[in-house]
Amino acid sequence: MNIRCFITIVLVSFTIAGALPAQTPRNYPYIELEGKVEEFRFIRNWRSYYWRQDCTLLVRDDAGKVHRVISREPTPWSGHRLGTTYTGLAVDWTKQPRVKIIGVQAIDRQPEEFYDLKLDAKETVTAFIIRVEGKDFYVNNWFHKWGDDTDRKMLKHYANDLPHYTVYGYYNGIAAPWDAEGKKLLEKYPDANIYHGRVVPAKNEIGYELRILHLLGRDKKTARYEVMYGDPNGVEKLDGARPSEANKK
Numbered sequence: 001m002n003i004r005c006f007i008t009i010v011l012v013s014f015t016i017a018g019a020l021p022a023q024t025p026r027n028y029p030y031i032e033l034e035g036k037v038e039e040f041r042f043i044r045n046w047r048s049y050y051w052r053q054d055c056t057l058l059v060r061d062d063a064g065k066v067h068r069v070i071s072r073e074p075t076p077w078s079g080h081r082l083g084t085t086y087t088g089l090a091v092d093w094t095k096q097p098r099v100k101i102i103g104v105q106a107i108d109r110q111p112e113e114f115y116d117l118k119l120d121a122k123e124t125v126t127a128f129i130i131r132v133e134g135k136d137f138y139v140n141n142w143f144h145k146w147g148d149d150t151d152r153k154m155l156k157h158y159a160n161d162l163p164h165y166t167v168y169g170y171y172n173g174i175a176a177p178w179d180a181e182g183k184k185l186l187e188k189y190p191d192a193n194i195y196h197g198r199v200v201p202a203k204n205e206i207g208y209e210l211r212i213l214h215l216l217g218r219d220k221k222t223a224r225y226e227v228m229y230g231d232p233n234g235v236e237k238l239d240g241a242r243p244s245e246a247n248k249k
Contacts, residue, residue: 028104078225083141143169151175192217
């Protein structure tokens, strides 16, 4: 077998298996940070075809060190928003409330930038959860590979029934295995490649498994992007009202 033939077979095999977009290996350190907010900024930004919401904080920890914290940006997909979630919690940031940040010591954004800020990845915390005085303000919902240790540690924070803790991602992007029902759905919907689910406790090596709520993907026959399993109304719509349209509301 010549090398060209071998490569063709490999590529076809990946296609049949529903290969996912290649990801650059990450090894982002897990971090939990507590302290007092010294600065907060919320940003609502029009990005080509949808509105994204972001925030950034300066947090002084109990040892006196100041940390730059940034959010992950929303994940758009075919007219839907696969996170992030702002819970609607009203916060008076001028009172410098105490916060808890759960996330990674890295810039977990593509590209690795945040508006006008000049960031050093080693000195930046990307928040996946922001809690203000014990209440959730912001939750990241998109899971991908952050590193083996971080991938596992993140699961426990999402293993609850709160509505803003559901998770999305490509099939290979979460450390928790799918539950038995989810594995059956894999066979039933071969064109899907994005899940929406909940992390639940389980008796396995990881301690958790993924319970499927929706499956999303592109139908190979129609070439349409669809919610293939689950109620489509259960996946949040993207805010795609252009600035001129939004101003009329």
